[in-house]
Amino acid sequence: MQSSVNIVDQNVKTMNTWLKDISDELGSIGEEEAWVRLKAVLQTLRDRITVDEAADFAAQLPIIARGLFFEGWKPAETPRKWRDREHYMKAFQQTLVGExxxxxxxxxxxxxxxxxxxxxxxxxxxxMHPKEVWDLWPQ
Known part of the structure; x- marks a missing residue:
């Protein structure tokens, strides 16, 4: 059985890998910016899905990412009803900072x-997302 410290260390390593991969995908942005963008995506996904699905999805995330996912969550307000690409993208854009x-x-x-x-x-x-945004997911 892993000790708590080993689990934390493994989660930090996993998050660093994810942040590096996000940085690489976005043209070598910094790790802090990758963190902000990961948070924005996770929380936008969270706000469009059911409470049960949010729990299932979050269970797969590293503990640190799970914290990002649940930060500021108001389950009674989900799922949000962004029914088309325009509203979905507008909601997502509002979670981002700057251009x-x-x-x-x-x-x-x-x-x-x-x-x-x-x-x-x-x-x-x-x-659980509008079909108009399904092209954002990898094929």
């Missing part, structure tokens, strides 16, 4: 998540 290409960010972070998470779980999350 950021929202579509490129979503595609990049979802690509990294697809690399490390169960694809069946990501498909469930995708299907």
């Amino acid at each position: 950021v290409d929202a579509e490129h960010t979503l595609k990049a972070v979802l690509k990294v998540l697809d690399r490390y998470l169960d694809s069946n779980e990501l498909i469930k999350v995708k299907k």
Whole structure:
């Protein structure tokens, strides 16, 4: 059995890998910026899915990413009803700071998540989103 310290160390290593991958996908942005963008994507996904699916999805995340996912969550307000691309992208853009290409960010972070998470779980999350934004997910 792993000790608590080993689990924490492994989670830090995993998060550093994810942040490096996000940075690489987005043209070598800094790790702090990768962190901000990961948080924005996770929380936007969270706000569009059911409470039960949010719990299932979060269970796959490293403990540190799970904290990002749940930070500031108001389960009674979910799932949000962004029914088309325009409203979905507007909601996502509001989670970002500064001039950021929202579509490129979503595609990049979802690509990294697809690399490390169960694809069946990501498909469930995708299907809870408007069909107009399904092209943001990796094929």
